[in-house]
Amino acid sequence: MRKQGIPEPLDESLVTRKRKDAPAAAPVEEKKRRRTEKKSVKSVEKPVKKAAGGKKERSKPVKKAAPPPSASDDDIEDDEEMDEVDGMDGVNVTGLDALGSASESGDLDADEDDDFMDSEDERPNRKAAMWSDDEDEDDIEEKLTAANIEGLTRKLDMQRAIEEAEAQAELEEAQMQTNIAGDKPKVFEDEEDEGRPITNLGNQDLQLLRTRLNDTIRVLEDFKNLAEEGRSRVDYRNQMMKDICAYYGYSEFLADKLLNLFPPREAFAFFEANETPRPIVIRTNTLRTHRRELAQSLINRGVQLEPIGKWSKVGLQIFESQVPLGATPEYLAGHYILQAASSFLPVMALAPQENERVLDMAAAPGGKTTHIAALMKNTGCVFANDANKDRAKGLIGNIHRLGCKNTIVCNYSALEFPKVMGGFDRVLLDAPCSGTGVIAKDASIKTNKTEADLIKLPHLQKQLILAAIDSVDHASKTGGYIVYSTCSVTVEENEQVVQYALNKRPNVKLVETGLTFGKEGFTRYMGKIFHPSVKMTRRYYPHAYNVDGFFVAKFKKIAPTPPNAVGAQAAATGGKTAPAAQPEEEVVDKTPIVDDEEKEDSDFGGWDDEEDAKYIERAQRKELRRKGKNPKAVLRKAKSSAVPKEQETPEKESKAESKEKNTPEKAPKVNGTAAPEAKKAKKADAKLDAKTAPKTNGVSEKPSQKVSKKERRKSGDAKEKTKAKVK
Ligand SMILES: C[S@@+](CC[C@H](N)C(=O)[O-])C[C@H]1O[C@@H](n2cnc3c(N)ncnc32)[C@H](O)[C@@H]1O
Numbered sequence: 074m075r076k077q078g079i080p081e082p083l084d085e086s087l088v089t090r091k092r093k094d095a096p097a098a099a100p101v102e103e104k105k106r107r108r109t110e111k112k113s114v115k116s117v118e119k120p121v122k123k124a125a126g127g128k129k130e131r132s133k134p135v136k137k138a139a140p141p142p143s144a145s146d147d148d149i150e151d152d153e154e155m156d157e158v159d160g161m162d163g164v165n166v167t168g169l170d171a172l173g174s175a176s177e178s179g180d181l182d183a184d185e186d187d188d189f190m191d192s193e194d195e196r197p198n199r200k201a202a203m204w205s206d207d208e209d210e211d212d213i214e215e216k217l218t219a220a221n222i223e224g225l226t227r228k229l230d231m232q233r234a235i236e237e238a239e240a241q242a243e244l245e246e247a248q249m250q251t252n253i254a255g256d257k258p259k260v261f262e263d264e265e266d267e268g269r270p271i272t273n274l275g276n277q278d279l280q281l282l283r284t285r286l287n288d289t290i291r292v293l294e295d296f297k298n299l300a301e302e303g304r305s306r307v308d309y310r311n312q313m314m315k316d317i318c319a320y321y322g323y324s325e326f327l328a329d330k331l332l333n334l335f336p337p338r339e340a341f342a343f344f345e346a347n348e349t350p351r352p353i354v355i356r357t358n359t360l361r362t363h364r365r366e367l368a369q370s371l372i373n374r375g376v377q378l379e380p381i382g383k384w385s386k387v388g389l390q391i392f393e394s395q396v397p398l399g400a401t402p403e404y405l406a407g408h409y410i411l412q413a414a415s416s417f418l419p420v421m422a423l424a425p426q427e428n429e430r431v432l433d434m435a436a437a438p439g440g441k442t443t444h445i446a447a448l449m450k451n452t453g454c455v456f457a458n459d460a461n462k463d464r465a466k467g468l469i470g471n472i473h474r475l476g477c478k479n480t481i482v483c484n485y486s487a488l489e490f491p492k493v494m495g496g497f498d499r500v501l502l503d504a505p506c507s508g509t510g511v512i513a514k515d516a517s518i519k520t521n522k523t524e525a526d527l528i529k530l531p532h533l534q535k536q537l538i539l540a541a542i543d544s545v546d547h548a549s550k551t552g553g554y555i556v557y558s559t560c561s562v563t564v565e566e567n568e569q570v571v572q573y574a575l576n577k578r579p580n581v582k583l584v585e586t587g588l589t590f591g592k593e594g595f596t597r598y599m600g601k602i603f604h605p606s607v608k609m610t611r612r613y614y615p616h617a618y619n620v621d622g623f624f625v626a627k628f629k630k631i632a633p634t635p636p637n638a639v640g641a642q643a644a645a646t647g648g649k650t651a652p653a654a655q656p657e658e659e660v661v662d663k664t665p666i667v668d669d670e671e672k673e674d675s676d677f678g679g680w681d682d683e684e685d686a687k688y689i690e691r692a693q694r695k696e697l698r699r700k701g702k703n704p705k706a707v708l709r710k711a712k713s714s715a716v717p718k719e720q721e722t723p724e725k726e727s728k729a730e731s732k733e734k735n736t737p738e739k740a741p742k743v744n745g746t747a748a749p750e751a752k753k754a755k756k757a758d759a760k761l762d763a764k765t766a767p768k769t770n771g772v773s774e775k776p777s778q779k780v781s782k783k784e785r786r787k788s789g790d791a792k793e794k795t796k797a798k799v800k
Pocket of ligand 1: 416434435436437438439440441442458459460461464485486487488503504505506
C-alpha cells in the first residue's frame with residue numbers, strides 16, 4: 074500500500090468527494106463541465122470504481138470545476154483553514170454551520186463492508202497497543218497506519234490497478250490517434266480548419282485537444298525527429314499555450330507565465346494537478362492534545378485517516394469522514410485545525426523556539442500563528458498582525474479555540490514595522506500573493522490574475538520583506554531569522570522578491586530552510602540570474618508532492634541594516650515619507666543643542682561626545698522600552714557600545730556576500746520585464762534605490778551619526794570660544 078510521505082505525494086485516492094453546489098460561473102467552468110461529460114462517456118467503457126462509501130469515484134484527476142472561489146480579496150489567496158473548509162468537497166469538513174445540516178453528512182454512505190476494520194471490541198485493546206506515550210516512535214506510526222488503513226489496502230490496490238489500466242488505455246488511444254497522422258504527430262491544423270472557434274468546443278474537440286497537447290509535448294521533447302517541416306519550437310510552444318488555455322480555461326497571460334516554469338511535460342502535469350483538490354489535512358494542536366489521541370478519537374467517530382508522513386509529527390491526512398470535520402467536538406475543543414500540508418512548511422522552516430519574541434506579519438486567519446504558538450509551547454510572545462480587520466476576527470477566533478495564550482493580535486499594515494515594534498527573534502512573512510499555487514482551491518485565479526497584479530503584488534512583497542528584515546534583532550541569541558513564504562509559484566513573487574531583499578539588505582543571507590523536501594529555487598529564469606544562494610529556497614508543486622504550490626525562503630540577519638538603506642515605508646510611498654528609522658531622527662531633533670548654545674558665554678567647558686552619546690543612548694532606550702518597541706536590541710547595544718567582535722565577523726561575512734552579489738557577472742537582473750506597467754514598477758524600484766534616507770532598522774542598532782556630527786561641530790565651536798575666554 075502506498076504510504077504517504079516524502080517524496081511520495083499525498084494520497085487522496087480514498088477521499089470521497091462530495092461537491093457542494095457550485096454557483097454558476099465563468100466560461101471556464103462551462104468548459105470544464107463539458108470535459109466532465111466527456112469523461113463520463115468514457116467511463117461507460119471503463120470499469121467503474123466504487124468509493125469507500127459506496128459512491129462512484131473517478132479513477133483519474135477529474136476534469137471538473139474546482140470549488141467555487143472563496144476569496145473576495147483578489148490579492149489574498151491563502152485563507153488557510155477557511156479556504157480549506159470551502160475547498161474540501163468530498164470529506165465532510167463543514168464547520169459550525171454544518172452542525173444542523175443532516176444532509177451534509179447524511180448522504181455520505183457509511184461503509185458497511187471492509188472499509189472500517191475495527192470492531193468496537195477490538196478498539197480499546199488496539200488503542201492501548203497503538204498509542205504508547207512516545208508519539209514519535211516509528212512503529213507507532215506504522216501501527217496507526219495499520220489500524221486505520223488495513224481495511225483500505227485491498228481497495229487501494231484495486232484502484233491502482235484500475236488506474237494503471239486506464240492510463241495504459243489512454244496512452245494507447247493517444248498513440249493510435251498520433252499514428253493515424255504517421256510518425257510525426259500532426260499538431261497544426263490544416264488551413265481550412267483554422268479559425269474554428271475554440272470557445273465552442275465539443276467533447277470530441279476536447280479529446281482532440283488533449284491528444285494534441287500530448288503530441289506537442291512529444292515533438293518538443295524530440296524536436297529534431299518529430300517536428301513538422303517549417304515549424305519552429307516557438308510555433309509548437311505557442312500552440313501548446315493556446316491548447317492549455319482552451320482545455321483548462323486559463324487566460325493566455327497566466328498560461329504563458331506558468332508554462333515558462335517547467336519543461337513541457339512537467340507543465341502539463343502541473344496544469345492537470347490543478348484540476349483536482351489536494352488532500353484534506355488537519356494539524357494536531359499540540360497545545361491541547363497528541364496526534365495519537367486525536368487520531369484515535371476521530372477514528373472512533375468514523376474518520377479514516379493516516380499520518381501525513383514522517384516529515385510532520387502533527388499532520389493527519391483525512392481519507393474519508395462521516396462527520397463534519399469543522400464541527401466535531403475535537404474541532405470545537407481546539408484539538409486540531411484544518412490546514413493544507415504545505416502551510417506547515419513555512420512554520421517548520423521558521424522553527425520558533427520557546428521564550429522567543431516572534432512576529433507573524435500577515436497572520437490571518439491564523440493557521441501559521443497557532444502553529445508557531447504551539448511550537449513555542451505557549452511561552453515567549455507571538456505578535457500576530459494582519460492589515461485586514463475582518464480577517465483578524467477569524468485569527469482571534471482560531472487563537473482562542475486553539476488555546477494560544479502567548480499571542481497578541483494587532484492590526485497594522487506590516488509596512489509600518491519595525492516602527493510599531495522591532496527587535497524580534499524571528500519574523501514570518503507569509504505574504505499576500507496571487508495564489509497561483511492554489512488554483513485547485515480557487516479556479517477563478519485562472520482568469521482573474523492580470524499582468525498588473527503580477528507587478529503590484531511583487532512590489533508590495535518587496536516592501537514587506539524589507540520591513541520583515543528590519544524588524545528582526547540581528548543579535549538575537551537564539552534567532553535572527555526571517556521566513557518568507559507565498560502560496561504562489563511565480564518567480565516574480567518568489568525568487569525575485571528574495572533577490573530584491575538580498576540587494577537591498579546586505580545584512581541578510583539566505584540559509585537552508587531545514588525542510589526535508591521541496592525543489593530548489595531558481596537561480597536563473599528567463600534571462601535573469603539570481604544569487605547562487607537562492608538555490609536554498611524551496612518550491613512546492615501540486616504535481617510533485619500533491620501539496621499546494623508554495624514557496625519558502627529563510628534568511629538570517631547577520632548585522633544591522635546599513636544606515637543608508639531605504640526602509641519599507643519609504644519604499645512603499647516611493648520614498649516620499651521618512652523611513653521606519655524614525656526614532657533615530659527623533660533623537661536628532663531632541664538633542665538640547667539650542668539650550669547649550671544660549672549658554673555659550675557661560676563657563677561652559679566644552680562637549681564630551683562620549684559622555685553625551687551615553688545619555689542619548691539611554692534616552693533612546695528608555696523611550697523604546699516605554700513604548701515596548703524594542704526592549705532587547707537596545708539593551709544589548711547599550712551594553713556593548715563599542716560593538717563587537719561578535720558582530721565583526723557577520724559584518725565581514727555580509728560584506729563578502731554583498732561583494733559576491735555585486736560582481737558584474739553575477740549581478741541579477743530583477744524586474745526585467747519590458748511591459749509599460751513593468752517599467753512603472755521598475756521606475757518605482759529605481760526611486761527606492763536612489764533614496765538614501767536614513768536607515769530603518771536602527772533605533773538601537775547604531776547610535777545616531779547625525780547627532781554626534783552636529784554635536785561635534787558645536788562642541789568644537791564651544792571649545793574655541795572657551796579657549797578665547799580663558800586667554
Ligand atoms: C497568505 S494570507 C496569510 C495567511 C496566514 N499566514 C495563515 O497562515 O493563516 C496573507 C494575509 O496578508 C494580509 N495582508 C495583506 N496586506 C498586508 C499588509 N500590508 N500588512 C499586513 N498584512 C497584510 C491579508 O489580510 C492576508 O490575511
